[in-house]
Amino acid sequence: xxxxxxxxxxxxxxxxxxxxxxxxxxxxxxxxxxxxxxxxxxxxxxxxxxxxxxxxxxxxxxxxxxxxxxxxxxxxxxxxxxxxxxxxxxxxxxxxxxxxxxxxxxxxxxxxxxxxxxxxxxxxxxxxxxxxxxxxxxxxxxxxxxxxxxxxxxxxxxxxxxxxxxxxxxxxxxxxxxxxxxxxxxxxxxxxxxxxxxxxxxxxxxxxxxxxxxxxxxxxxxxxxxxxxxxxxxxxxxxxxxxxxxxxxxxxxxxxxxxxxxxxxxxxxxxxxxxxxxxxxxxxxxxxxxxxxxxxxxxxxxxxxxxxxxxxxxxxxxxxxxxxxxxxxxxxxxxxxxxxxxxxxxxxxxxxxxxxxxxxxxxxxxxxxxxxxxxxxxxxxxxxxxxxxxxxxxxxxxxxxxxxxxxxxxxxxxxxxxxxxxxxxxxxxxxxxxxxxxxxxxxxxxxxxxxxxxxxxxxxxxxxxxxxxxxxxxxxxxxxxxxxxxxxxxxxxxxxxxxxxxxxxxxxxxxxxxxxxxxxxxxxxxxxxxxxxxxxxxxxxxxxxxxxxxxxxxxxxxxxxxxxxxxxxxxxxxxxxxxxxxxxxxxxxxxxxxxxxxxxxxxxxxxxxxxxxxxxxxxxxxxxxx
Numbered sequence: 001x002x003x004x005x006x007x008x009x010x011x012x013x014x015x016x017x018x019x020x021x022x023x024x025x026x027x028x029x030x031x032x033x034x035x036x037x038x039x040x041x042x043x044x045x046x047x048x049x050x051x052x053x054x055x056x057x058x059x060x061x062x063x064x065x066x067x068x069x070x071x072x073x074x075x076x077x078x079x080x081x082x083x084x085x086x087x088x089x090x091x092x093x094x095x096x097x098x099x100x101x102x103x104x105x106x107x108x109x110x111x112x113x114x115x116x117x118x119x120x121x122x123x124x125x126x127x128x129x130x131x132x133x134x135x136x137x138x139x140x141x142x143x144x145x146x147x148x149x150x151x152x153x154x155x156x157x158x159x160x161x162x163x164x165x166x167x168x169x170x171x172x173x174x175x176x177x178x179x180x181x182x183x184x185x186x187x188x189x190x191x192x193x194x195x196x197x198x199x200x201x202x203x204x205x206x207x208x209x210x211x212x213x214x215x216x217x218x219x220x221x222x223x224x225x226x227x228x229x230x231x232x233x234x235x236x237x238x239x240x241x242x243x244x245x246x247x248x249x250x251x252x253x254x255x256x257x258x259x260x261x262x263x264x265x266x267x268x269x270x271x272x273x274x275x276x277x278x279x280x281x282x283x284x285x286x287x288x289x290x291x292x293x294x295x296x297x298x299x300x301x302x303x304x305x306x307x308x309x310x311x312x313x314x315x316x317x318x319x320x321x322x323x324x325x326x327x328x329x330x331x332x333x334x335x336x337x338x339x340x341x342x343x344x345x346x347x348x349x350x351x352x353x354x355x356x357x358x359x360x361x362x363x364x365x366x367x368x369x370x371x372x373x374x375x376x377x378x379x380x381x382x383x384x385x386x387x388x389x390x391x392x393x394x395x396x397x398x399x400x401x402x403x404x405x406x407x408x409x410x411x412x413x414x415x416x417x418x419x420x421x422x423x424x425x426x427x428x429x430x431x432x433x434x435x436x437x438x439x440x441x442x443x444x445x446x447x448x449x450x451x452x453x454x455x456x457x458x459x460x461x462x463x464x465x466x467x468x469x470x471x472x473x474x475x476x477x478x479x480x481x482x483x484x485x486x487x488x489x490x491x492x493x494x495x496x497x498x499x500x501x502x503x504x505x506x507x508x509x510x511x512x513x514x515x516x517x518x519x520x521x522x523x524x525x526x527x528x529x530x531x532x533x534x535x536x537x538x539x540x541x542x543x544x545x546x547x548x549x550x551x552x553x554x555x556x557x558x559x560x561x562x563x564x565x566x567x568x569x570x571x572x573x574x575x576x577x578x579x580x581x582x583x584x585x586x587x588x589x590x591x592x593x594x595x596x597x598x599x600x601x602x603x604x605x606x607x608x609x610x611x612x613x614x615x616x617x618x619x620x621x622x623x624x625x626x
Contacts, residue, residue: 021237028230045227046235055232058216065127065212066195069134074188076135077142078180081150082172096147103140110137111204118205125207125347133205134198138191145187146180153179193243196236208305208350209330219310219333303328304546307343307351309533310335312407314566321553327546335487344369349540352547358532359446361403362396363606370402370536377548378404380555389572392532395603403534404551407569409506410530410593410601411447412523414490416516419500427455427524430501431474436481440493440502443485445619446604447529448475451503454526460602463611472618476625485623494519505531507569510590521590523597530593530601532572 028046032039049055080099084092102110114136118129153176161171199214206215213236217229310333318329332351334340337360343350348369356364364370375382381404389405397403415424419438422429430439430451442448450460452471462468483499490502495515504512509521535551537544553559557575564571564580570591571577580586589597607615 024230025234025237028227028234030227045231049228049231049235052228054211055213055216055228058211058213061127061210062196062212062214065131065134066192069131069138069195070188070192072135073138073191074142074184077139077187077191078146078184080139081143081146082176082180084147085150085155096143099140099143101140102137103144107198107200108204111201114201115204119346125205125350126210129205129207130202130210130212133201134195137198137201138195141190141194142184142187145190146183149180149183189243189246193240196243197240207347208307208332302326302546303330304353304543304550305330305332305351305541306550307332307334307340307354309333309355312355312533312563312567314562317554317559317562320559321550325546325549325553327549329550344538348538349542351538352541352543353550354536354538355406355533356536357604358393358396358534359604359606361534361536364536365397365402366606369539371539371541371544372401373404373537373551374548375400377545378552378555380552380557384555384557384560384573384575386572386574386577389532392530392603393534396605397534403536404555405572406533406535406554407507407563407567408530408532408572409570410523410597411442411450411503411505411528412509412521414494414502414504414509414512414519414521416494416497416500416518417520418518419497424501424520424522425525427451427526430503431455431478431481433481435500437483438500439478439482440490440499440504441478441482441485442490442503443487445615447503448485448619448622449615450529450604452478454524454528457526460529461605461607463607463614465614468614468618472622475622479622479625505569506590506593507567510568510585510588513590523593523600525600527600527602529604530598531604 029041029043030038031042031044080095084095087095111133114129114133115125118125118132123129157175161175162168166174197214198212199218202212203215203218206212211219213232217232304327306329308331312333318331321327322329334343337357340354340356341360341364344354344364345367361370385405389408390400392408393403393405394400413424413427413429415429420429420435429435430441441451446460449468449471452474453460453462453467455474456467456470458464458467458471484493486493490499490504491508491512493499494502494504495512497516497518504521506521509519512519513521535554537547537551541547554563555573557573557579560571560573560576561579564573564576568591570593577586577592585591593601
């Protein structure tokens, strides 16, 4: 009975641990992009993955980082273990305790500590900083494998070799290293595996334009999980499993060799040479792949570093810019203004061009993080941008000195006409108990408070504590009716009919209506937020001239049209609007709100640190409420 219970208990644990991974692997062969529908078996996502240059680049970076960090960490860790055998037992214990700290310490603490150290030393974040970080946390894993084996080696053989006239290194290589080699290889494989798997430390130490597989997957997931990510994750899982099993087998072989004294040094050396040869060939292949595709050793002066929202540009546009200008684009994406701000605040020269929203532009202007634009170099922007959107931008950027409008839109209610049987004209419907469990709210402080403040007729930029407390109480009262606080998932859930009402951005609403004709978008009569994202150049941009060329290129009518058709958010480019062929979209009040709608809307502005702190404190209270 006891054994049966143990087996069942272990089975349950294994199911919880590996069922999600098995599900992911199965989905990587699913023809349908939907996670809830099986569309048939396919290898297409793996083929798409193989043709994705960004994924291949990240994969090559991952391999070369893992290889170099493993080699360096293995040498340092092995030499340290050998040297420690000459120390007193207490000294060895102390050193092992210190070296094990990176292994037992929380990764986020290690990552932040290394990030601060690199900034203090004025290191440019990128390949070198990630490599140093990986060497740092890999050394303890090598020592953990090598040290126990080192303790079992009889030093008499080494001393006898010295007595017979052998040089120290020759004696070590012929007497100690053959016994030590299985443990060294096992430690190296463990280090290589940990390097492949690491995300947190890499995330904090990588620079702009540099990604490993883990950070690339993270950035892709933020934009919505695509089937290619399932395929990539499945490949990584298989690689890690193979390496872990191989490492275990080598350790087991090491233990057998240690227990069988009759095994000769010659036989052990023969085994080691074969293993080393295989690893050497694998290392050479990894090096070639890393150097060829990773580009970590390539340097290029004619570049522009761009930091933009996820899925906020047609990828073909980047290729066109590079072909027409000869400027290499290093392109990264962020998921929120706050993440972008933190990145630029920590290193203002990390990117040349950024695309923050209205209130964040205002904040960065006040804090001196942006440089004024040279409009003489922005002829397309001067000719094509709608004056009314320049006027909107001037409400937070007086004189349009720091930002060129890129995309804009409103926030409203998206509702399913088959689930909502009444006219939707007010934000009040989001508090209607009839729709309990069918309401989606934005997981955003300003957007959520905007809804509650609009209901009461208050300004969306209020800093009045009484008004904000009233809005917070309303949101707390609404919370039992809310299905989820989400951002990008509003689109997918509404398309799939999983909710009746959702707060959404107008561009997302336009996309959902293409996919589900039962969906309707409205800006409530109390008013809403009209937002604007603009191209800006950072104060310490390293490629300011190229940054101006980028912004001007984005304002060319054909390019603006391509981006509009890809993103579906409102383009402020008048000439691009004229080129739209689909009359339904061209005349859509969702894509291009009329004057009456805009007159009811208000732009977010930066409220200052004290007001931000108050908003965030109340938001925490709302999220923590039952």
